[in-house]
Amino acid sequence: AQSVSQHNHHVILSEAASLELGCNYSYGGTVNLFWYVQYPGQHLQLLLKYFSGDPLVKGIKGFEAEFIKSKFSFNLRKPSVQWSDTAEYFCAVNRWAGTASKLTFGTGTRLQVTL
Amino acid sequence: EPEVTQTPSHQVTQMGQEVILRCVPISNHLYFYWYRQILGQKVEFLVSFYNNEISEKSEIFDDQFSVERPDGSNFTLKIRSTKLEDSAMYFCASSDMGILRANEQYFGPGTRLTVT
Numbered sequence: 198a199q200s201v202s203q204h205n206h207h208v209i210l211s212e213a214a215s216l217e218l219g220c221n222y223s224y225g226g227t228v229n230l231f232w233y234v235q236y237p238g239q240h241l242q243l244l245l246k247y248f249s250g251d252p253l254v255k256g257i258k259g260f261e262a263e264f265i266k267s268k269f270s271f272n273l274r275k276p277s278v279q280w281s282d283t284a285e286y287f288c289a290v291n292r293w294a295g296t297a298s299k300l301t302f303g304t305g306t307r308l309q310v311t312l
Numbered sequence: 313e314p315e316v317t318q319t320p321s322h323q324v325t326q327m328g329q330e331v332i333l334r335c336v337p338i339s340n341h342l343y344f345y346w347y348r349q350i351l352g353q354k355v356e357f358l359v360s361f362y363n364n365e366i367s368e369k370s371e372i373f374d375d376q377f378s379v380e381r382p383d384g385s386n387f388t389l390k391i392r393s394t395k396l397e398d399s400a401m402y403f404c405a406s407s408d409m410g411i412l413r414a415n416e417q418y419f420g421p422g423t424r425l426t427v428t
Contacts, residue, residue, distance in 0.1 A: 242419075
């Protein structure tokens with residue numbers, strides 16, 4: 198069974214600080230990796246995704262993530278956070294398949310950006 | 313931009329009652345999902361649906377739960393006899409066909425179910 202670990206539950210940063218949120222997954226096969234964001238009162242939105250190719254993927258709003266296969270990791274980064282980045286961030290994984298498959302989510306990291 | 317919609321946004325029901333949560337997936341999507349998030353916990357997969365049948369379900373999705381696509385646009389989750397522990401935010405999601413696109417799931421805003 199696949200599982201996802203997010204070790205940072207609550208992160209508080211000042212504006213302009215750099216961000217790195219950890220995500221590790223457990224699955225023996227080929228996976229697709231995702232970061233979703235949930236702004237207060239809003240629904241889950243896809244930030245970025247990795248299917249194959251360049252392990253450094255860029256998403257919306259200046260976020261990027263690096264897939265390191267040997268470490269089973271897919272950490273999210275942003276060089277300079279803004280107050281508007283305050284939200285909950287979820288790492289998710291599903292197995293690569295020719296058809297759809299379920300997403301397994303991490304427990305989420307609540308990011309609070311202070312002015 | 314097309315989006316997944318869900319109704320109602322908040323449903324309050326008494327224990328033992330039946331509830332139906334409704335979703336309208338993105339119109340050209342063919343895969344549909346339900347997830348739930350109990351307050352303070354992670355988002356959990358319930359069920360996926362394709363070609364008018366369940367393609368995968370979790371242990372949570374027991375006989376109290378059912379899904380249906382009654383027409384060309386709606387996708388519903390029914391809980392036959394609600395329990396207190398069914399209180400959660402329920403998210404619907406949909407995805408496209410294609411080897412890669414089928415794995416990118418778009419989520420609705422959720423229905424908060426409160427069982428009293």
